[in-house]
Amino acid sequence: MKKTILLIEDEANLQKLLGEQLEEQNFTVLRALNGEIGIKKALEHRPNLILLDLILPKKNGFEVLRDLKANQATKDIPVIILTNLENASEIQKALALGATTYLVKTNYQLEEIIKKIKECALKINN
């Protein structure tokens, strides 16, 4: 069965590049351009995995993560932080709030990000 990934990212071009690559890897990709829409779609569709940026309009990534983990319906959905913030305190904060892992976009090629996402998606099966 096709797995669903919710991509919460306000950069339209990054959404396009990542979204297209994930769809080629046989994932169903849902898209949200801000934190509020992200939470709404997570509650509506209960995706298998959430990719979350931290700097977002309306509601930032930390607030979204907090809300997702506080809600019974979404607290068990694994969340991968995909951001360009590289501060140690931000990384700690995200992991403490329940993020599965934290990836800094500029440090990885698109292929490597997809590989990490697929590894996480496989773990959901198990």
Place this chain on the structure above:
Amino acid sequence: MPFFKECQQLNLRLFECPSFLFVIMGLVTIIAIISTYFVTSYYAGPEIVIVATASAAMVSFVIGHFVVRSVSRIAQAHQMQSDFVSIASHQLRTPLSLIKWAIERKNLDIIKQANQRMLKLVNDLLNVARIEQGQFKLQKEKFDLSKLIREIVQELKTFTQANNAKIILPDQSLVIFADKLKIKMVLENLINNALLYGGKKIIIKLNNNKIVSIQDNGVGIPKEQQKQVFEKFFRANNVLRHQTQGTGLGLYVCQAIIQAHQGKIWFKSKENKGTTFYIKLNKKT
């Protein structure tokens, strides 16, 4: 203790931390009061003791206040510098990620857009650095401001048409003595913002009191955010970032340019109604 955490967060040594210094100056004031009391009561009568103790308290309090205030300002500037570097590097990393991933997907359009964005950001950052270091020198010349506005509007023709917008030009001419390139930067920024932030009808006016106004009927600026508009990296909440690729530095640079000309820049705005920016140039301009 709470100030150890604060000092760590601000990346300051203990003696540079305003909260810690506040406690120390408090202790110094108490010691000054107690020692003045005991010393003067040994040598002088009660009236002198009261006056001396009160004076010691006041002097140490005033000195303490100025010390803590100065250190607080230094800590704040240090924090702002650190925030600036953090925000600037994050803003640069975004187009870098785009270029990196777009190369893999062979998407030339995205590479071009990201490249333009990086160029603009680097230019804006360099301008901010020049402003901060006082290297903002003006090269003044006489030129017709209305002619300059017409040139800018002509350059923005494609963008204006793509936005289905209309720009009404001023009908009067105005010759000023100013730095043409920098004034052009200011006007380009303001007219561009008017288009970017949803303006379909933009009216540019000039008057004999050397006031330029640029009025749009776009999204406006939320009232609670209006105080921050000229701050570095400020972007209003009512604009989705994916709709506008601005750096948030434009208005900070505009204000610096106008102030360097001894002029004034301000605005009036109402959410969902629009914004009007005003520039008043100095009489000598």
